[in-house]
Amino acid sequence: MNGSGYKPASWLERVSAGLREFYIAPYRRTFARAQRDEEDLFMMLVFAESLGVPNPATYYTLELMPAMYERFHAWHKRMGMERSPLDHIGCC
Numbered sequence: 001m002n003g004s005g006y007k008p009a010s011w012l013e014r015v016s017a018g019l020r021e022f023y024i025a026p027y028r029r030t031f032a033r034a035q036r037d038e039e040d041l042f043m044m045l046v047f048a049e050s051l052g053v054p055n056p057a058t059y060y061t062l063e064l065m066p067a068m069y070e071r072f073h074a075w076h077k078r079m080g081m082e083r084s085p086l087d088h089i090g091c092c
Contacts, residue, residue: 047065
């Protein structure tokens with residue numbers, strides 16, 4: 001131990017951490033893509049009525065819209081829309 005109370009990791013712990021990173025790294029991109037796809041679907045569900053798609057859960061998703069406005073610009077760009085499809089959201 002040094003003066004700060006920190007004990008350096010043993011050789012075995014460092015090897016274990018390196019192997020864990022080696023096995024997890026290829027899946028990190030897959031998990032990030034799955035999370036982004038799930039968020040895209042959720043954004044579509046929240047803004048569906050505003051985009052002209054009938055949504056049976058409009059009453060429940062309406063209160064989520066203000067929380068989603070921050071991410072709306074990145075979402076509509078990722079979906080291939082050059083400008084905001086909504087009149088009441090002028091993000092571009």
